[in-house]
Amino acid sequence: MTGPRSIPATTWLLQGLYVVAEIVIGLQVSGYSFVDDTISDLGATTSSGHTAMNAVFVAFGCSLALGAWLLRDSRPPGLLATTSLALWLAAGASSIAVGLVPVNVHSELHGAVAVWVFVAQPLALVLLGLGLRGTHRRFGWATVAVGAVSLIGSFGFLALLDADHGAGAFERLALWPGYVWVTVIAWSGAVRARRGHPAP
Secondary structure: HHHHHHHHOOOHOOOHHHHHHHHHHHHOOOOOOOOOOHHHHHHOOOOOHHHHHEEEEEEHHHHHHHHHHHHHOOOOOOHHHHHHHHHHHHHHHHHHHHHHOOOOOOOHHHHHHHHHHHHHHHHHHHHHHHHOOOOOOHHHHHHHHHHHHHHHHHHHHHHHOOOOHHHHHHHOOOOOOOHHHHHHHHHHHHHHHHHOOOOO
């Protein structure tokens, strides 16, 4: 991403805090396993932390989508980066919907809105990374690598969704790297913009 429009991406700078919020909430829920239980379980109305977790889903979904929109004019040129913008918006919308439809209230609708983030977010990273290769080769490939790791997590999570063990670990592999890397992208862009260099 290039130009001073990188700087308004304050919402992306804060995106990594999602991971912190989820850990804090999960640690407060008795018997919850970050390895075996899904993230959606924290938002179920039977969970003691459901109000906070659903608020986090909505807030950080808005943050993800808003940050992408603020950066729409500073993305790399070409179809890849433009498609990644649409995917970021879809990932944010998916997170918002997850917070509004707890898994135990309407499981089928919850699943229908939740599945999009596991596709949209990793692909958004991969496509953005490919778009960055022309001007920021190493950073672009690093972004592709993060997206690839997230895709592995998504496939693992979907394969283990009904299993007794491991689904939670793969779900976090699918989502956490992207949330953290978005913060890296925004931070790098803001720093380089202040220095007058093209920002990734």
